[in-house]
Amino acid sequence: MIRTRFAPSPTGYLHIGGVRTALFSWLFARKMGGEFILRIEDTDLERSTQESVNAILEGMAWLGLDYDKGPFYQTHHFDRYKEVIQQLLDQGDAYYCYASSEELDAMREQQRANGEKPRYDGRYRDFKGTPPEGIKPVIRFKNPLDGEVVIDDLVKGQVTIRNTEIDDLVIARSDGTPTYNLTVVVDDWDMGITHVIRGDDHLNNTPRQINILKALGAPIPKYSHIPMVLGTDGARLSKRHGAVSVLQYKEEGFLPEALLNYLVRLGWAHGDQEIFTMDQMVEAFSLEAVNNAPSTFNDEKCEWVSQQHIQAATPEHLARHLSLFMTERGCDLSQGPALELVADLLRDRAKTLIEMADSALYFYKDFTEFEANAAKKHLRPVAGEPLALVLKKFNELELEDWKAEPIHQAIQAAADELELGMGKVGMPLRVAITGGGQSPSIDATAELIGKDRCLTRLQMALDFIAARTEG
Numbered sequence: 001m002i003r004t005r006f007a008p009s010p011t012g013y014l015h016i017g018g019v020r021t022a023l024f025s026w027l028f029a030r031k032m033g034g035e036f037i038l039r040i041e042d043t044d045l046e047r048s049t050q051e052s053v054n055a056i057l058e059g060m061a062w063l064g065l066d067y068d069k070g071p072f073y074q075t076h077h078f079d080r081y082k083e084v085i086q087q088l089l090d091q092g093d094a095y096y097c098y099a100s101s102e103e104l105d106a107m108r109e110q111q112r113a114n115g116e117k118p119r120y121d122g123r124y125r126d127f128k129g130t131p132p133e134g135i136k137p138v139i140r141f142k143n144p145l146d147g148e149v150v151i152d153d154l155v156k157g158q159v160t161i162r163n164t165e166i167d168d169l170v171i172a173r174s175d176g177t178p179t180y181n182l183t184v185v186v187d188d189w190d191m192g193i194t195h196v197i198r199g200d201d202h203l204n205n206t207p208r209q210i211n212i213l214k215a216l217g218a219p220i221p222k223y224s225h226i227p228m229v230l231g232t233d234g235a236r237l238s239k240r241h242g243a244v245s246v247l248q249y250k251e252e253g254f255l256p257e258a259l260l261n262y263l264v265r266l267g268w269a270h271g272d273q274e275i276f277t278m279d280q281m282v283e284a285f286s287l288e289a290v291n292n293a294p295s296t297f298n299d300e301k302c303e304w305v306s307q308q309h310i311q312a313a314t315p316e317h318l319a320r321h322l323s324l325f326m327t328e329r330g331c332d333l334s335q336g337p338a339l340e341l342v343a344d345l346l347r348d349r350a351k352t353l354i355e356m357a358d359s360a361l362y363f364y365k366d367f368t369e370f371e372a373n374a375a376k377k378h379l380r381p382v383a384g385e386p387l388a389l390v391l392k393k394f395n396e397l398e399l400e401d402w403k404a405e406p407i408h409q410a411i412q413a414a415a416d417e418l419e420l421g422m423g424k425v426g427m428p429l430r431v432a433i434t435g436g437g438q439s440p441s442i443d444a445t446a447e448l449i450g451k452d453r454c455l456t457r458l459q460m461a462l463d464f465i466a467a468r469t470e471g
């Protein structure tokens, strides 16, 4: 059984680069009919926060990246890590190192002075004497002294590292707590992870982890190291570049599958297809097709992808995600048309759900003023007569005929009677019933706003014009 994991450290928000790694792991597991595990790597007690754990869980839930097992917390596994560290000590693959930090500093200083790369020199590797007083030792892994580690990385290709380049890594701190490389190895082993898919900032750790796995007689998973996501300035994507927390994209009105679609195309291609449903993504995904070069995040492209998904979504799906933004804007959705219908009507014009929500307010909320510019231009004295006639014709429409087509006919009849072009009637009407100069087709818009509201607002526009004429 194929098993992948996403293993974030809860030391900040869930960022876009992390989400892409999670997505690739999830896609691969789903594609292969395997399992996807969520593991929270919270052993850094000082930097890990519950807030960050919550942000990870909320982000994964919003994105729909569901996990088959977990969330597991590494802080719940300390006994197991201790046990494995003891096993390594017992079998002679780990040892206590009593070097003080001053001693290690001096060692590195010396190495630098000799023009060498600073590294632990293995001075306690075969130590048999009496330990120095007053030092709480760390425990180090005995890395093999010769040979090499070969990683057949599914994204990077073959990477070979000589063991002489790897020093003896600390696996337990002097207070006994395990370090990152040890905990990852133990969990990947215990959880039966077959494919480790992670950011290529971890590539340096991989040969160390493989050596520890080998010492434990554990199977070695396959590795895929995913290149970084960069900002447009070529630097690794970070806070400086604006929205990098996944929840910020939620707040900015992106559909989750649109963000995932954008992220999957960053560094992965399937012919020249740009837009994927989640099912299509799963179907087409392969690790071999992941690009081995960093990719650049582009806000405009992300918005374009968002727009494509807004176009393609079912009205129900759009409405489900849109409702949050409507409520945020003080709309009572029971006081207006079904949100599905509104979303369907507005989808052509919106790049994000925020834009859609902002242009949907007049369906649910009454206004007390018309937008100044639109009113100045279109609610002029000449509009009084056509608006009054439209009001009369609207009034005569039976409630069951309050549909786009009869509404259209009523407006047309008013225009014909007064020998006016449709525009001369349509624009003032638009401003009257929506409050502003922009809306989808006026008949469909009027239908959804509802008869009562249209009549009230038309009267309000007539009063406005009358006041203006007098003034």
Ligand code: GLU
Pocket (backbone or CB within 6 Å): 007, 008, 009, 041, 184, 197, 198, 199, 202
């Ligand atoms: N916890 C690590 C991180 O957040 C990931 C470890 C891994 O994937 O092996 O960067």
